Amino acid sequence: MPFDAIYDTPDEALLVLYANGDPAAAQELAARHLPRVLGFATRMLGGDRAEAEDVAQEAMLRLWRIAPDWRTGEAKVSTWLYRVVTNLCTDRLRGTKRRRAVGLDDAPDVADGAQSALAVMVENDRMTALNAALDLLPDRQRQAVVLRHIEGLSNPEIAEVMDIGVEAVESLTARGKRALAQAMAGRRAELGYNEEGS
Secondary structure (H helix, E strand, O other): OOHHHHHHOOHHHHHHHHHOOOHHHHHHHHHHHHHHHHHHHHHHOOOOHHHHHHHHHHHHHHHHHHHHHOOOOOOOHHHHHHHHHHHHHHHHHHHOOOOOOOOHHHOOOOOOOOOOHHHHHHHHHHHHHHHHHHHHOOHHHHHHHHHHHHOOOOHHHHHHHHOOOHHHHHHHHHHHHHHHHHHHOOOOOOOOOOOOOO
């Protein structure tokens, strides 16, 4: 397959190509999914980037292992990956209830002219507060809220990932949003939000 044609190839076809020995297909799949899988795992694990990297790597390894047996049309690659990451995160959270604070080493590097130091600090504080509020939610509510409002999945996609009905997704998401709003209440000024919400 010509190298530039790989960008237009659907995920399932790329997985079949990888199973047949095409390394470029694996590179494209990883480029498409690894950043989102890593971000999702990081949020599910309360901001623990090291644990999230382990989860993301394990999820991709599992995808490569099942590639020869993949049945096209049964599930989307992205949905399958979110389900695997959800299960891996749940297992890790059950196995260890420790939470690690975000340290200075975890703060993102800022390119010259990108944002002021104050803007970066405010954004980091907001993300830390959001992650702390997400940590207060029960696991299933946190999963539903992150998948819907951060990862941008539709309710039917979330239902497939979580193996529940669409109505249950709507209920979990609504309860999770209410709990988040309650947890964040009274912190607007502290987090640098003005009256218009920016």
